[in-house]
Amino acid sequence: MAGATYDDRDGWIWMDGEWTAWRDAKVHVLTHALHYASSVFEGERAYDGEIFESRAHSDRLAASAKALDFELPIDSAQLDAVKAEAVRRNGLNDAYVRAIAWRGSEMMGVSAQHNTIHVGVAAWSWGAYYGDAREKGARLDLAKWRRPSPETIPCHAKAAGLYMICTLSKHEAERKGYSDALMLDYRGYVAEATGANVFFAKDGVVHTPTPDCFLDGITRRAVIGLLQARGVEVVERHIEIEELEGFEQCFLTGTAAEVTPVAEIGPYSFEVGALAKEAMTAYDSLVRRKVAA
Numbered sequence: 704m705a706g707a708t709y710d711d712r713d714g715w716i717w718m719d720g721e722w723t724a725w726r727d728a729k730v731h732v733l734t735h736a737l738h739y740a741s742s743v744f745e746g747e748r749a750y751d752g753e754i755f756e757s758r759a760h761s762d763r764l765a766a767s768a769k770a771l772d773f774e775l776p777i778d779s780a781q782l783d784a785v786k787a788e789a790v791r792r793n794g795l796n797d798a799y800v801r802a803i804a805w806r807g808s809e810m811m812g813v814s815a816q817h818n819t820i821h822v823g824v825a826a827w828s829w830g831a832y833y834g835d836a837r838e839k840g841a842r843l844d845l846a847k848w849r850r851p852s853p854e855t856i857p858c859h860a861k862a863a864g865l866y867m868i869c870t871l872s873k874h875e876a877e878r879k880g881y882s883d884a885l886m887l888d889y890r891g892y893v894a895e896a897t898g899a900n901v902f903f904a905k906d907g908v909v910h911t912p913t914p915d916c917f918l919d920g921i922t923r924r925a926v927i928g929l930l931q932a933r934g935v936e937v938v939e940r941h942i943e944i945e946e947l948e949g950f951e952q953c954f955l956t957g958t959a960a961e962v963t964p965v966a967e968i969g970p971y972s973f974e975v976g977a978l979a980k981e982a983m984t985a986y987d988s989l990v991r992r993k994v995a996a
């Protein structure tokens with residue numbers, strides 16, 4: 704069913720209350736969101752036909768919208784139903800689900816007081832985000848761009864504007880042959896990858912940056928819970944870049960990335976070790992509902 708581009712496929716996209724043929728789900732060039740990044744979105748995965756943490760994603764979309772000073776015209780229960788139907792209607796079993804809300808075309812200046820809010824939901828097949836990194840470990844560049852301060856931008860919103868930094872960092876990493884980049888924050892502490900949170904392990908203890916200026920991922924929270932339930936100590940704290948020298952293992956978490964071990968971050972190397980593998984296996988079981996959460 705997949706065509707060469709994302710606008711040329713068979714299937715159905717839900718847009719503003721209607722199921723629209725995939726190729727007809729269009730917006731006008733004079734759309735506020737396109738000019739001023741006034742949009743928020745979610746990336747979710749369905750496993751065996753069921754979306755993992757659908758309600759948490761719907762609630763986060765509403766919270767991101769609020770952070771950008773708008774309200775969704777749909778509540779979380781309605782959105783959950785639409786997302787589930789998007790998976791079903793497109794004949795998918797394992798799927799990636801994208802919900803997005805954006806400001807429309809009524810006003811075209813910086814002010815958007817009277818723009819209507821639009822919502823769309825699409826779903827498609829999407830395999831492993833980092834290819835064969837589950838076995839070998841992903842290779843990450845150290846980005847020159849930093850996550851901004853909470854005083855600069857609503858940093859906990861999953862807002863399109865925040866991804867400008869991620870695309871720039873990822874492009875530069877890819878040009879150098881890496882698959883992603885690790886970004887520091889505005890203070891110089893380790894923050895996250897361009898679409899995933901980061902964890903490190905040393906002497907059986909897991910360390911992960913405090914999410915005080917970046918997304919506290921839904922996968923991140925699930926993996927912390929899984930590790931703690933297995934008796935693993937997880938420390939959330941500020942991590943200095945020099946500390947990477949001493950960590951033995953590293954892995955990323957995210958809806959798209961799932962749990963992916965990391966073999967390299969710039970000059971620092973890590974083994975694909977037992978804790979990274981345990982987190983990966985436990986998460987796989989959780990999302991496929993093979994163990995209790």
Ligand SMILES: Cc1ncc(COP(=O)(O)O)c(C=O)c1O
Pocket residue numbers: 746869895896897898899900918919920921922923956957958959
């Ligand atoms: C920048 C960034 N950080 C972290 C995450 C992980 O968030 P989640 O686990 O909720 O998908 C994502 C993915 O959505 C992301 O884009």
